[in-house]
Amino acid sequence: MIRVTVWNEYEHERTIPAIREVYPEGIHGALKNILSAEEDLCVRCATLQDAEQGLSEEILQDTDVLIWWSHAKQDDILAKNVDRVIKHIHSGMGFIALHSAHYSPVFRKLMGTPCTLGWKHGDHEKLFCIAPSHPIAAGVSHIIDLPEEELYCEPFSIPKPDEVIFLGWFEGGAVFRSGCTFTRGYGKIFYFQPGHEENRVYDDPDIRKILINAVRWAAPEIRLPKPEENFEIK
Amino acid sequence: MIRVTVWNEYEHERTIPAIREVYPEGIHGALKNILSAEEDLCVRCATLQDAEQGLSEEILQDTDVLIWWSHAKQDDILAKNVDRVIKHIHSGMGFIALHSAHYSPVFRKLMGTPCTLGWKHGDHEKLFCIAPSHPIAAGVSHIIDLPEEELYCEPFSIPKPDEVIFLGWFEGGAVFRSGCTFTRGYGKIFYFQPGHEENRVYDDPDIRKILINAVRWAAPEIRLPKPEENFEIK
Amino acid sequence: MIRVTVWNEYEHERTIPAIREVYPEGIHGALKNILSAEEDLCVRCATLQDAEQGLSEEILQDTDVLIWWSHAKQDDILAKNVDRVIKHIHSGMGFIALHSAHYSPVFRKLMGTPCTLGWKHGDHEKLFCIAPSHPIAAGVSHIIDLPEEELYCEPFSIPKPDEVIFLGWFEGGAVFRSGCTFTRGYGKIFYFQPGHEENRVYDDPDIRKILINAVRWAAPEIRLPKPEENFEIK
Amino acid sequence: MIRVTVWNEYEHERTIPAIREVYPEGIHGALKNILSAEEDLCVRCATLQDAEQGLSEEILQDTDVLIWWSHAKQDDILAKNVDRVIKHIHSGMGFIALHSAHYSPVFRKLMGTPCTLGWKHGDHEKLFCIAPSHPIAAGVSHIIDLPEEELYCEPFSIPKPDEVIFLGWFEGGAVFRSGCTFTRGYGKIFYFQPGHEENRVYDDPDIRKILINAVRWAAPEIRLPKPEENFEIK
Numbered sequence: 032m033i034r035v036t037v038w039n040e041y042e043h044e045r046t047i048p049a050i051r052e053v054y055p056e057g058i059h060g061a062l063k064n065i066l067s068a069e070e071d072l073c074v075r076c077a078t079l080q081d082a083e084q085g086l087s088e089e090i091l092q093d094t095d096v097l098i099w100w101s102h103a104k105q106d107d108i109l110a111k112n113v114d115r116v117i118k119h120i121h122s123g124m125g126f127i128a129l130h131s132a133h134y135s136p137v138f139r140k141l142m143g144t145p146c147t148l149g150w151k152h153g154d155h156e157k158l159f160c161i162a163p164s165h166p167i168a169a170g171v172s173h174i175i176d177l178p179e180e181e182l183y184c185e186p187f188s189i190p191k192p193d194e195v196i197f198l199g200w201f202e203g204g205a206v207f208r209s210g211c212t213f214t215r216g217y218g219k220i221f222y223f224q225p226g227h228e229e230n231r232v233y234d235d236p237d238i239r240k241i242l243i244n245a246v247r248w249a250a251p252e253i254r255l256p257k258p259e260e261n262f263e264i265k
Numbered sequence: 266m267i268r269v270t271v272w273n274e275y276e277h278e279r280t281i282p283a284i285r286e287v288y289p290e291g292i293h294g295a296l297k298n299i300l301s302a303e304e305d306l307c308v309r310c311a312t313l314q315d316a317e318q319g320l321s322e323e324i325l326q327d328t329d330v331l332i333w334w335s336h337a338k339q340d341d342i343l344a345k346n347v348d349r350v351i352k353h354i355h356s357g358m359g360f361i362a363l364h365s366a367h368y369s370p371v372f373r374k375l376m377g378t379p380c381t382l383g384w385k386h387g388d389h390e391k392l393f394c395i396a397p398s399h400p401i402a403a404g405v406s407h408i409i410d411l412p413e414e415e416l417y418c419e420p421f422s423i424p425k426p427d428e429v430i431f432l433g434w435f436e437g438g439a440v441f442r443s444g445c446t447f448t449r450g451y452g453k454i455f456y457f458q459p460g461h462e463e464n465r466v467y468d469d470p471d472i473r474k475i476l477i478n479a480v481r482w483a484a485p486e487i488r489l490p491k492p493e494e495n496f497e498i499k
Numbered sequence: 500m501i502r503v504t505v506w507n508e509y510e511h512e513r514t515i516p517a518i519r520e521v522y523p524e525g526i527h528g529a530l531k532n533i534l535s536a537e538e539d540l541c542v543r544c545a546t547l548q549d550a551e552q553g554l555s556e557e558i559l560q561d562t563d564v565l566i567w568w569s570h571a572k573q574d575d576i577l578a579k580n581v582d583r584v585i586k587h588i589h590s591g592m593g594f595i596a597l598h599s600a601h602y603s604p605v606f607r608k609l610m611g612t613p614c615t616l617g618w619k620h621g622d623h624e625k626l627f628c629i630a631p632s633h634p635i636a637a638g639v640s641h642i643i644d645l646p647e648e649e650l651y652c653e654p655f656s657i658p659k660p661d662e663v664i665f666l667g668w669f670e671g672g673a674v675f676r677s678g679c680t681f682t683r684g685y686g687k688i689f690y691f692q693p694g695h696e697e698n699r700v701y702d703d704p705d706i707r708k709i710l711i712n713a714v715r716w717a718a719p720e721i722r723l724p725k726p727e728e729n730f731e732i733k
Numbered sequence: 734m735i736r737v738t739v740w741n742e743y744e745h746e747r748t749i750p751a752i753r754e755v756y757p758e759g760i761h762g763a764l765k766n767i768l769s770a771e772e773d774l775c776v777r778c779a780t781l782q783d784a785e786q787g788l789s790e791e792i793l794q795d796t797d798v799l800i801w802w803s804h805a806k807q808d809d810i811l812a813k814n815v816d817r818v819i820k821h822i823h824s825g826m827g828f829i830a831l832h833s834a835h836y837s838p839v840f841r842k843l844m845g846t847p848c849t850l851g852w853k854h855g856d857h858e859k860l861f862c863i864a865p866s867h868p869i870a871a872g873v874s875h876i877i878d879l880p881e882e883e884l885y886c887e888p889f890s891i892p893k894p895d896e897v898i899f900l901g902w903f904e905g906g907a908v909f910r911s912g913c914t915f916t917r918g919y920g921k922i923f924y925f926q927p928g929h930e931e932n933r934v935y936d937d938p939d940i941r942k943i944l945i946n947a948v949r950w951a952a953p954e955i956r957l958p959k960p961e962e963n964f965e966i967k
Contacts, residue, residue: 142845147963150964161420164685186407187395203966216847403955653863654865
């Protein structure tokens with residue numbers, strides 16, 4: 032069993048009625064429903080409103096892959112919680128950053144870059160798979176049409192990814208590295224751009240398949256404390 | 266001085282009046298004009314119609330960077346000439362493959378993949394620079410608008426490039442890795458997608474700048490025969 | 500079930516008594532024994548002595564992952580058989596090249612480089628894992644000691660690998676990229692340096708684990724003909 | 734002119750007589766001497782003992798490439814100074830981290846990983862060039878023998894480098910990615926392992942050549958503020 036924690040800041044869905052209508056159970060609830068249908072995944076949710084912001088040592092020790100959605104409250108996440116998450120990623124915990132989580136403090140600290148990008152409200156996206164033999168792309172259409180998605184645009188200020196699996200094309204005139212993998216310490220990281228809170232993009236069968244594949248791919252082969260100090264060789 | 270040879274199959278411009286009108290001196294002539302204006306570049310042309318198909322040992326030995334345009338006559342290039350070019354690239358000669366040269370026997374043999382792609386006649390392209398600190402992008406606009414260009418589309422069956430410098434967006438609904446670098450042996454390689462024969466895209470000041478930058482980048486630091494045999498260490 | 504074909508030129512073990520003593524069933528026989536113990540692997544052997552050099556369309560269509568050992572007879576492999584293997588790799592068949600197979604015509608054509616290296620008979624190797632979270636390294640010691648192995652030395656004339664998983668240290672004064680992955684078309688490729696014919700290095704438990712992991716990693720997610728022609732988009 | 738600032742914590746050379754004897758002018762003084770001999774380089778020094786720890790806005794704005802040596806006092810560098818350096822790197826300033834600067838707060842924040850490694854006092858190193866056509870390797874021997882150097886050993890906990898140019902072999906039984914490049918924002922970064930304070934390794938002609946090449950390579954093509962905020966596209 033792969034133990035998955037879906038973490039969501041859970042702000043828009045609580046405070047904006049129009050968004051609550053789209054995601055009555057929160058984005059985390061929708062993601063949990065998708066993943067729970069898989070027999071090898073054991074899924075729980077955590078949110079910014081929970082004790083220790085949903086990022087306690089207990090939860091993280093019990094997590095193989097952490098899925099993360101955040102947007103409006105990125106600055107509210109306490110530094111000690113950010114550092115705890117990063118330490119677990121370095122030790123092997125998988126990390127999947129969705130949509131505006133490109134600008135979460137966890138993702139930015141892992142990247143070491145500003146992680147800025149261009150954006151525009153309301154557009155039509157087509158996702159092109161450029162690494163069709165990657166496990167995250169298994170069984171996924173080569174082109175995925177997303178009629179309603181927020182436009183994200185290059186330059187996306189990230190380090191060179193290990194793999195760029197998906198490129199996003201936006202009708203409004205933009206391209207974006209929409210699905211990228213990274214490794215930091217023992218931890219595998221997948222950034223995936225779709226997921227604007229106003230449209231239920233996670234209902235798309237290809238997007239679901241990508242999320243499920245990504246969880247399995249990011250699950251750790253090893254889970255060891257990453258040495259926090261240099262070590263002398265005798 | 267960097268010694269540049271612009272090689273062109275020179276077929277469409279000789280045989281199709283509409284193309285001849287666009288490039289009365291051939292695409293090689295237009296490229297030569299652009300590059301010859303640079304003081305550190307010494308430029309000559311060669312074409313498929315020349316002796317030894319313009320790819321003699323003498324010419325290649327006298328070339329630091331070979332620029333290559335081909336399309337209709339890729340199958341006519343003799344295997345021995347292809348192998349000679351590749352040997353020089355392995356030894357350090359730079360190689361710049363333009364537009365449909367993605368399907369030239371030289372590029373395909375260097376890649377080890379089919380190098381196939383999707384295409385469509387007549388579209389509008391925007392080139393996005395995603396590696397702005399790469400020498401090939403120096404002084405180049407972050408977005409380059411090309412009102413008339415042939416659409417090229419992923420999946421582009423190439424190995425993972427060393428660097429993807431430019432991503433192409435096409436209004437018709439396509440994305441493409443339009444500017445990529447590779448290394449094979451000691452040789453530096455740049456593939457650059459713009460350059461359809463019906464439009465004078467090389468007149469665009471940003472495109473010119475990219476070509477000039479690419480020549481300087483691809484010029485060899487060393488020019489040594491690459492060992493053709495494994496070597497025993499004593 | 501993953502269908503594995505172990506292909507071996509099977510020359511030294513037939514013609515040199517000292518080698519026959521080391522591998523009485525051939526290197527392919529030893530590899531088959533290792534892999535057959537895994538329940539999800541279905542293993543067969545093929546050799547250069549077989550009909551169609553053991554590389555018939557029938558065999559390749561029935562193969563998910565091809566393991567390849569060759570050394571003395573690389574030049575005897577017919578071009579049409581080399582091209583058939585490569586076509587299947589482009590379509591998704593996994594390919595694991597062992598030891599001196601770095602210089603096989605299949606590997607060289609996939610790389611597009613000379614693939615030359617330095618070598619020296621009889622040395623002591625230590626393999627260091629530098630990508631411990633890669634599936635091929637799962638459950639493998641961080642340092643593997645191989646008391647008897649042929650020295651291979653950089654410069655190894657290959658394109659930049661997708662991943663360098665193992666670095667080899669040789670007591671005689673050499674380093675080598677000993678375990679590297681590549682993608683060509685849909686096919687996943689793993690080059691693994693240990694495997695000199697005079698020592699039973701494949702009996703080492705870590706080396707066995709690496710081979711088994713590599714087979715599972717290289718098994719195709721998809722198996723489609725890779726377009727041999729550019730395709731027009733309507 | 735490329736404006737170079739050599740920054741040194743300048744601790745061992747002031748407080749340990751045996752080290753002062755090796756570097757009477759400090760490591761920064763030795764490095765300045767090497768680089769000042771080049772006509773296109775304008776070199777100054779700064780140390781931890783200077784005002785604002787030698788890392789003032791004024792100095793950084795006047796620096797194209799920052800060379801950094803630190804070891805015993807990494808924890809003393811103020812967070813605001815670390816952040817200022819990183820902001821300049823993101824904006825395009827080149828950064829060359831030498832030897833134990835792998836564990837400096839600047840390098841670790843740029844990497845997003847622990848940057849830990851194994852080490853052992855007193856060994857013999859051989860540096861192998863595995864990217865001979867990279868500008869940093871221009872004119873440099875393929876193997877560099879360093880009779881006295883501290884042993885550094887994998888696993889070196891860094892993200893995958895853009896390029897690994899040098900691999901280190903240590904007689905004591907270790908390998909190390911000794912020369913690596915990275916890009917963060919617009920800034921080019923080179924990590925180079927040789928430089929233990931007890932031996933004048935920077936006097937080696939090949940090491941000098943590498944340092945000079947690295948400065949020229951790291952000098953910015955552009956120097957722009959990297960957007961610190963996401964930007965809306967109109």
